[in-house]
Amino acid sequence: MMLNGFAEGDRVCSEADGKANGRMSSTSINRRNPRQDLQSNGLQPILGVRTLNELWQAWHGQFLAAGGRVPKKTDMRMQTVKTILPFLVISERVSPTNIHIRLAGSQVEELLGGGVTGANTLDLSPSGQRDAIARVYAYIAETPAGFYIRESLLLRDNKSSRLEAMILPMADSDGMARYYIGAYHFGRNSYQVEDAAGAQIVHRQFDVFGYIDLGFGLPPQPKSA
Numbered sequence: 035m036m037l038n039g040f041a042e043g044d045r046v047c048s049e050a051d052g053k054a055n056g057r058m059s060s061t062s063i064n065r066r067n068p069r070q071d072l073q074s075n076g077l078q079p080i081l082g083v084r085t086l087n088e089l090w091q092a093w094h095g096q097f098l099a100a101g102g103r104v105p106k107k108t109d110m111r112m113q114t115v116k117t118i119l120p121f122l123v124i125s126e127r128v129s130p131t132n133i134h135i136r137l138a139g140s141q142v143e144e145l146l147g148g149g150v151t152g153a154n155t156l157d158l159s160p161s162g163q164r165d166a167i168a169r170v171y172a173y174i175a176e177t178p179a180g181f182y183i184r185e186s187l188l189l190r191d192n193k194s195s196r197l198e199a200m201i202l203p204m205a206d207s208d209g210m211a212r213y214y215i216g217a218y219h220f221g222r223n224s225y226q227v228e229d230a231a232g233a234q235i236v237h238r239q240f241d242v243f244g245y246i247d248l249g250f251g252l253p254p255q256p257k258s259a
Contacts, residue, residue, distance in 0.1 A: 070244040071252050072182070080182050085118045086200045089217035093202045102249060104178050107204040107213045118217055125155060125171075125214040131164075132156070133171050133214070142218055145195075171214065173245065173253035178203040178211040180246030196221035200246075 096105035133155035204213035
């Protein structure tokens with residue numbers, strides 16, 4: 035969810051592609067080593083954001099209680115994240131091409147104009163980026179690992195918003211990591227942008243992303259062109 039400006043080792047969609055095929059499009063990307071993986075004991079660069087910090091503390095507490103295993107979805111108590119519920123998304127990997135959004139918080143729904151809960155994450159993305167985004171969710175579940183991203187978005191009202199997000203895996207009753215819980219922080223900028231006609235949300239600048247080593251290793255780096 036909300037990885038629509040992300041393309042790891044893939045073509046970055048043009049603005050026209052995004053407007054035609056998804057809720058977001060991509061117009062620029064920071065290619066100076068944008069992937070910066072983190073260890074679970076070195077998350078200071080991203081835990082300054084309250085929503086991300088509260089999700090991490092709740093998830094990591096259950097991780098420790100489970101003896102260093104990915105916590106089961108049924109063990110994640112919403113009471114521990116009640117103050118950030120409007121900024122959370124819970125998803126299920128039904129298949130490699132269907133990341134079903136079981137619940138999206140009110141702030142996420144508002145930003146994307148509604149209709150997020152019940153949708154396939156990949157359907158919210160420009161078609162040229164869906165394979166790359168599907169790989170992110172595959173790596174989170176199959177490694178398993180965490181994931182974070184920082185990017186800039188252009189919203190429906192032509193104002194820019196900063197997005198910071200963290201996604202962590204959760205397991206089913208058999209211990210298979212096929213659920214995701216993500217926290218999203220939206221920071222509003224004050225300036226207007228004039229070229230947003232026709233798009234609900236346009237990805238303007240992708241700053242940095244990375245995987246979080248939860249003790250199971252990290253996904254492979256993309257092959258150089």
